[in-house]
Amino acid sequence: MRPGKSLTPAIRLSPYLRMVALMVWMLFLYMATRMLLYGFSPGLFGNQSAGQIFYLLWVGLRFDLSALLYINGTFILIYLILLFIRDTDKLKKWNFILLFCLPNAAAMIANLVDSVYYRFTFKRLTADFFDYLNHAGDLGALLPQFAKDFWYIGALMFVFIFAMIAVGRRILINVPSVEKAFIPIVVHSALSIILLFFTVIGMRGGFQLKPISPAQASLYVDSYRSALVLNSPFTILKSIGKIRLEPVLFFSNEKEMKGIFNPRKQYSAEPSDPIHIIKAGLPARPNIVLIMLESFSTEHIGALARHINDPSYTGYTPFLDSLIRHSFVFDGYANGKRSIEAVPCALSSLPSLMNNDFISSIYTSNHIESIASLVKTLGYNTSFIHGGTNGTMGFETYSKNAGFDTYIGRSEFGDDSFFDGKWGIFDEPFLQFTASYFDQSSQPFFSFVFTLSSHHPYKVPVKYIDLLKKGPLPIHQAIAYADLSLKKFFDTASAMPWFKNTLFVITADHTSEPFFEYYTSYAGSLSIPMIFYRAGIEQPVRIDRIVQQADIMPTLLHIAGYEKPFISFGSSAFGNVEEAFNMTFSNNRYQLIKDGYLYHFLDGKGNGLFELQNDPLCTHNLIGQKLAVEGKMEWFVKSLIQQYNDRLIHNSLTRTDQ
Secondary structure: OOOOOOOOHHHHOHHHHHHHHHHHHHHHHHHHHHHHHHHHOHHHOOOOOHHHHHHHHHHHHHHHHHHHHHHHHHHHHHHHHHOOOOOOHHHHHHHHHHHHHHHHHHHHHHHHHHHHHHHHHOOOOOOHHHHHHHHHOOHHHHHHHHHHHOHHHHHHHHHHHHHHHHHHHHHHOOOOOHHHHOOOHHHHHHHHHHHHHHHHHHHHOOOOOOOOOHHHHHHOOOHHHHHHHOOHHHHHHHHOOOOOOOOOOOOOOHHHHHHHOOOEEOOOOOOOOOHHHHOOOOOOOOEEEEEEEOOOOHHHEOOOOOOOOOOOOOEOOHHHHHHHOOEEEEEEEOOOOOHHHHHHHHHHOOOOOOOOOOOOOOOOOOOOOOHHHHHHHHOOEEEEEEOEOOOHHHHHHHHHHOOOOEEEOHHHHOOHHHEOOOOEEOHHHHHHHHHHHHHOOOOOEEEEEEOOOOOOOOOOOHHHOOOOOOOOOOHHHHHHHHHHHHHHHHHHHOOOOOHHHEEEEEEEOOOOOOOOHHHHOOOHHHEEOOEEEOOOOOOOEEEEEEEEHHHHHHHHHHHHOOOOOEEOOOOOOOOOHHHOOEEEEEOOEEEEEEOOEEEEEEOOEEEEEEEOOOOOOOOOOOOOOOOHHHHHHHHHHHHHHHHHHHHHHOOOOOOOOO
């Protein structure tokens, strides 16, 4: 019997049952694409039993349903309206294509993309991802490479979208209108209202006072596995329009607040300061070169990878290993997971403690200071050097706002025969170019040098493919190439007259995809090198102190002899050790590492406390055990948040009188 003819009582209600069936089908697809994150990266979340996986599937349905109904709310409404109108076959077709197929395809693509992209950021996609794409500059060149490397994601997109359309069409074929179904219009109206009512409740995530938010994933799992409960369409939707920071008032007593954390910094070089040890043999105003290595996790560096229980492991950086034997080395931590976050953090001591990076945020026009703008008052010549295509990540614009004299990128290099085809100029020729530039620069100079060859797609020049060490991950040979490029840079620079007057600081923008278990943990996933080198250091000096990216600016100002006050959300590595900490923000959760503990702060309260020495993988939560350190960590986080938000909101990042 054809649909629309002699309907039985069960079929008469089919327009509503069909919509329910369609949403159930889509809920299954959303759930499946969400859990592919675990399927492609199980090592990031630890081994989950079958029961645990079922639990993650189950509790995540609430978030899946909310995203599904947000995305399909307009489709459902138009669908119900069309039931009351005659001869709407064409309108129903366009409603299906435009308001069902396209939005749901985009939602599933977001989940599928995040199933591999998550390993680079350790958070579900949020709305700032699109700002990031807008500032990337190289998107057209990079997309084909991503499509090639992760071809299976493209194949899965086709499979899921085909399944969605094929089944969806079958469910919605020849849906009868009210006048054909012979059911009283009052009944149809009531059923429509009921369906819309439960659609709204599903969008809100239940009958609770406030709509469900990403932070509520912590009600079901620890934040380590929250990404398996959340889905990317949900986190994107919930972050739209929430780019502005909200003022908070944890403290009404400003003196009390600043007694816990004070962003106003000022350093003087006293004869007894440790600063004199690192500066021994250097002029009063030494040249300073800050080298930020792309994706250089501590894990890759044999001399620093202390958390790998494999005595045969040597890493992929023989040159850095040799340099470390003549350097000051700290326990380095990143303040984020992306390059666009790392640059203003290191140069302006401005971490991204919000749902957006500073460069693409509404606060990017705020008045800011940087190492460059402040050391220029001491007579320094300053330069920002990055081999990427000019304009990428908004770095060139940021460098001008931050007060750099000169920006040098791919255009200034001027020879695209060394272009890697994706990001910019290969590290080896670009670093040689950089050494020559320094040789022609007036001293003293401060320069920020950012490498790029160890970025995905991890392309290595053909001549090195069979020569450089490879490892289990594609990035490993790219790390070896970047290390070789760095060696050749130092070989060239060491023969130049400016070299002996120069302090080199080597760090990374963020960590990369991990291989060993520790580097998937809360602390390990932020572990980066923090190396201070100058000619003449005979023995390695290992300093047991946290130095985060936000500490680089105050540390280098301290070394340069800048004695005026400035604003910094870090502290000098050669200052008071009690000031050492690392603070990050991801998935609406603040994370603080301080005094040997790791602390999580979510929704205005602590929900995680771990003792790092005895529990480096953070498996034993001490929250609520009335430890004195818990309250200390909470007040520190609150003090920093309040002052961070206030200074960005009120454009007071340069106000040292507050």
